[in-house]
Amino acid sequence: MKNTILVIICIALISISCTSENEIDLVEPIDTGITVTYNNDVAPIINSNCLPCHNNPPINGAPNPLSTFEEVRTYTKDNLIDRISRPAGAPGAMPLGGPRLSQSDIDLIILWSNQGFLEDN
Ligand code: HEC
Structure with missing residues (x-):
């Protein structure tokens, strides 16, 4: 039972850290999507x-x-x-x-x- 809870906590932590990395990726590059003329x-x-x-x-x-x-x-x-x-x-x-x-x-x-x-x- 303890192990199951640990596994669930780990999965939760991993998905939280993935989510926040994705947010950083979205904010960082200023040059995507703009066309300079x-x-x-x-x-x-x-x-x-x-x-x-x-x-x-x-x-x-x-x-x-x-x-x-x-x-x-x-x-x-x-x-x-x-x-x-x-x-x-x-x-x-x-x-x-x-x-x-x-x-x-x-x-x-x-x-x-x-x-x-x-x-x-
Ligand atoms: C106050 C006058 C002045 C302004 C404002 C000025 N320049 Fe110049 N520029 C010069 C002079 C004088 C030279 C020649 C001396 C030298 O090469 O550093 C020169 C040279 C250059 C050269 C080299 C040209 C060659 O034949 O190799 C470039 C490139 C250049 N300027 C770009 C710019 C850009 C881009 C701006 C605006 C962001 C700018 N300059 C604003 C006076 C100016």
Whole structure:
């Protein structure tokens, strides 16, 4: 009888721990289910943080415009993610003079790249 109760308690504990693991799995990944596009997600970040210098024509010494889908895609394939990921104040960190983009904005641009640079929904 004692053994039966023990077995029942064990089964109960195992199923409780499985349940809570599943809840953690559901909360953790932020990237499942969202589709990042240039027009909806990336352009607003670039327009407000980068266009002050990377306009067309670029100003304040910026070497390249980041004013169109094609330009932003070209530089994201090259060194843009590296530049925006650098710690605030590090040489070459963008936006020049700071402040650093929020981590969620940086993550969105990385996800846009991983999803193959969609322009629109
Ligand atoms: C205050 C002006 C300014 C702002 C704002 C700015 N940049 Fe720059 N950017 C520059 C200058 C000047 C350079 C050239 C010096 C260098 O390479 O670090 C540059 C260089 C770059 C380069 C390297 C280009 C190349 O030819 O290799 C990238 C990529 C870049 N910026 C991306 C960005 C992004 C993305 C943002 C917005 C999140 C941004 N920049 C905001 C001024 C700026």
